[in-house]
Amino acid sequence: MNLVDALNAWAPSPTTLLLVVAAISLLESLALVGILLPGVVVLTAAASLAGHQEVAMFPLLAAAFSGAVIGDGLSFWLGYSQREHVRSVWPLSRYPQWLEQGQKFFERYGTLSIFIGRFVGPVRPIIPLVGGMMHMSPRLFIMANLASAVLWAPAYILPGYLLGHAWQYMPIMSHELRSWLISLSILIVMLAIVFSWLRLQLQRGGRVYWLFTNLARRNRLMRGLWLRLITPQRSEPPLASWLLLLTSLTAFSGLSIAVIHVHGPFRLDIQLRDLVMEFVQPGQLNLASTLDRVGDMYGIIAIIIPWAAWMLWRKRVDLFAHWSAALIGIALLNTLGKISIGRGRPWAPEHLSESFSYPSAHASTTILLLGLMAAFIATQLPMARRFWVYWAAIVAGMMMALSRVLLGVHWLSDIVGGALLGLVISALTQLSWQRVARPGLDDMPWKRLLLASALMVTLRLQVLGTI
Template sequence: MTEWLYQLAPSPTLLLLIVLLVALCESLAVIGLLVPGVVLLTATASLAGHQHLSLPLLLAAAFVGAVIGDGLSFWLGHRQRERVHRLWPFTRHPEWLARGIMFFKRYGDFSILIGRFVGPVRPIVPMVAGMLNMPAWRFAAVNIASALLWAPVYLLPGYLLGHSWDKLLALPSSGERWLIALGLMLIILGVGFSWLRHQLGRGGWVYMRLARLSRETPRRRRLWLALSGAHPRNEIPLASLALLVGSLVALCGWTLWVLEHGNPSLPMDRQIRTLLASLTNSWLQTASNIMALIGDMLGIIALTLPWLAWLLFSRRIAAFLHISSALVGGGFANLIFKHLAGRIRPDTPDYLTGSFSYPSAHTSTSIVLIGLAAAFTAEALPAKRRMWVYWGATLACLPMALSRLVLGVHWTSDLIGGALLGLVVCAITRLSYQRFEHRPLTPCPWGWLTVASLALLTTRIIWLPHI
């Protein structure tokens, strides 16, 4: 199969040209909205890594394309500032331009840097900067600095994947069925959760059907009114209720099954551990070690401290108390489950001595943190866009969970138990939060808070490893 990939791959020179053009188009005004740049860059970077193409050359091609694309957008906005709003597609979608203008006015020069990493405004902000007469020298400085950061962030994951492709393809025959089963399970659960959450929300088919059934008898009507009356928007939070019931039942059943099979593990756990042992390489170990630092207590504090401080000082007390309680309560629940199960880890490094395996605290904590962030974000979005937030949260949680398997400190069943426990905590938190009137979480200085979180997290990773 590797020989087949080599035959399909373009020449190194053509690959560099493709990367440059994709980076340029993705940064170009309007066109960047239509080009699936992330997918194309990841694919070409993977081919480049597979061919062992020079990484500095690859990053340089992406850097040059991004600088030229933003530069052309800036020039267009500067030259056509009076006519931009009359050009297609802004005649049909004036909100695109309005969103870019509002974003630029809110963050100023910093919007060029943030815009590199934010899909909907990425190709609009440089043009808006030209329209609003940002000095060319200042734009050029921010453009170059942001492109230097953007190129490795977008290309390195694909390049590393392609560079390790040979090893990833050399799977033991016994592991193929587990990979297929896990992949199908994740897809089915993800699609099922998205569909069910939409149907149980206000306006969904299931919600509307239940509402109609409630009007058929006086008793049902009184029950429905009582339940919906407890909610500030006269809406029964069916999605959160269903998540709580489903995840709690699954957690209890899964935990009993794990305990019934005793130590050290299930047959599934041992086979998947053997599979992952054959895939272990240096960059996977390094990435997993970084994930371990991000997901422990100090890492979570570093990530959440700026956000919790903002919630507290902006007097959004309900959100502050619920998120804090969810993280602390989830931590205590993990300790209780670990001591009740008393399950031995597959491997116990010094910093985990005395800690049991089931459930995975890293997995449950990441689901609580990312899941609540997704829920609060989705709350402020139109119903049609909420699905993408939850899919993004799911994809963000996967690396944290899988890194525990790569490090060999958890069994696969530990991750499933941790995920279910995290979902239970998320559901309880959302049900409690939805019972109260509360201030909206927007507007929020999310750009500055993100930078502060990443700065604290970087400090924690570099100077405070495993303490």
Template sequence: MSLADTLYQLTPSPALLLLIIAAIALMESLALIGLLVPGVILITAAASLAGHQEIALSAVIAVAFLGAVAGDGMSFLLGYTQRERVTRLWPLARHPEWLARGARFFRRYGSLSVFFGRFVGPVRPMVPMIAGMLHMSPRAFTWANLASAALWAPAYVLPGYLLGRTWQQLLGLPEGIETWLVALIVLLVVLAVVFSWLRQQVTRTGRLYRLAAVGARRHPVMRRFWLVQSWRGQGEVPLASWLLLILALGSLSGWTLLVIQQQGPLAIDLRVNQLFTALATPGLERLGQVLARVGDRYGVIALVLPWGAWLLWKRHLAAFVHISAGLGGIALLNTLGKALIGRDRPGTPDYLAGSLAYPSAHASTAVVVLGLAAAFIARELPHHQRHWVYWAAILLAVPMALSRLVIGVHWLSDLVGGALLGLVVCALVHLAWQQKARPSLALCPWWWLGSASLILVSARVAWLPPV
């Protein structure tokens, strides 16, 4: 049974889907948890599934309303009864600025802050708890809670619900294909959320990092390893990079064995290929061809050339060598992988004649370029802002990889193998970089270099043929 078959079988029943929407609305409104959960994305996806299954709109709005009311109510009760303990709870103990931001909002708007706060992202989960901590009248809070939830529920549910009711007609998909598209979207969202959560948890401020530190101290060998890595990393063990290396390398090995044993496309490859054939439009194919040129050899050179020149000019030789090693390493591994696996492409245009499929060089190179860029940028930012950089890298890498399916030159499993190979190289380069203290790159003229890269890439797309 393929992964997509499994996901399709796991599609929730109408009753379970309503329960999931209520739970998402509750978590989105719940103090502390709401700060960490991408509620807007999740509730839009769940509402879209509800619209696709033609569940009554009134029921979807009702459960979202009840979940939002319960979440704010529980947050208020937490602040009301645990006023002195709240500031010592994780993650507020490490991020007191979140509580301060909500308190400023409450002082500014008073009782109306409960109503307005539900629609203001950064303070939404904090205001009800702060209202409880400041002993706002429970009666006044209840009315504000009910009124704001009555407006919030349809505002957040309707866009996703309407999308679920109309997207099959808008795209003109054949009957039966839509389940595979839903499965693919759900899989990508889940993987992105899990990756973002794990990355946050294995940094110094994360709970998994602290648990690993406690466990390492109990074993002499692990304690010695932990101390050495901590000393090299200026007080922080690069646990995120080690975990990424172990998980990506293990997944790459297992996935490659699966591809070799299959001796042809996997079942999910055929289904996804059918899906993208059904989705094909002239505009989408043109976009795929543009992204193909952006991600090929000339495109990558055009993209990284300004940054490499700046690193050399400023004598950041270590950064230049590490990034060059990552790009050279992924090019070599792609060549070796294609030669060893010897897998044919689903379609081979003239400019790819003689080129093999697994792993996808576009996917792996995009992951290395964007992953290393995100890692270097994130090191210059506070911990609580770093996840935005990684999300941006994911949002750029996914379309680059999927463009290979749009133009029909790769199977889905080629993209998975390429992405995993790229993550392995990213982890290795980052681990090598973290072996000693490095100078800050904070003075890098990001906007000027980014503009130069955009100009060069645009010229490459306009004037040079694909390779």
């Protein structure tokens, strides 16, 4: 039995699916629980399965609506009745800044915060709780709760539902390719859940952080490593950077060994190429070509120019040196890796005819640059909002990197290897930066720098006639 048949056999009944969607909507809106649950990803997956099973749309929307209303209602009741004890409940006892952020949001928008807050990721599960703690009028809360849920349910359910429903109308796709896409979707959901959990546990007060501190207290060697490598002159330990380095370096090493051993593309690479050849459209190729230009050498230079100019203008030579060393290092490692492994491309235009495929320099450089930008921007944001900066970088990096697969000049494993190499260098750069105490970056106008980078890239694309 292949994966598609197995999922069809194990899929819950329509009634069970409605209950699952209602439960996810409730938990995603429930205070404390909703902070830890990547509800958007899980809800999209459940809605896609409902669309695939052809569950009626109206009952599905009603289930999501009911769960969201009940979840916000329970959060409001919890804050209203347990106002004095809420701060002592985990995870708010370990992360009081979440409650403070919710209170500022409520004070700014008042009654409208219940309506607006449902669509604002970092504060969504907190606002109804804060409203209860502030003894907001229950009548006004109910009105805002119902009105926001009416809009929230279709916004979060319909994209996944339509995707799953459209799956039924792709009969030419082989079972093998369907299995590949389903496996990739499951992997993305699992990674989102793990990422959300680790994001909390690696912060001060998290369980993983607590485990490391306990080990450091009991073991002299661990204590020395902790004091020298983990928390030198810093209020926040760079555990996330160390974990990123270890995981990405291990994965990159294992994948590179496998690439050398196979002497050609993996079966998964060939399956994805066949999938692209079946369904690629001219418009998709045009978009891929544009993204490819954004991530090539001249596109990267256009992105970097505003940032480098600001660093030099502000005399932040330390920051300029770290970014320069990272970009030069990734270029050298890409060249060395391509020559050493010598893997051929699936197809090579004239300007790439003498270039090898693994690892993808396009992917590695893009991921490195976006990773550095996200990491330094995140230092200026509250802890609860940093999650969105990293996810924006991940989505942008995936789109730019996968454009090379769509154009047919790279295998999927080339992209994965390049992305992992970019993460390795990004983690090393962060650890080097965090090694000593440095002046803060509070004066970095990152919004203006992002806008300037976008304008530089747009100007280049216009000169090339791409847009």
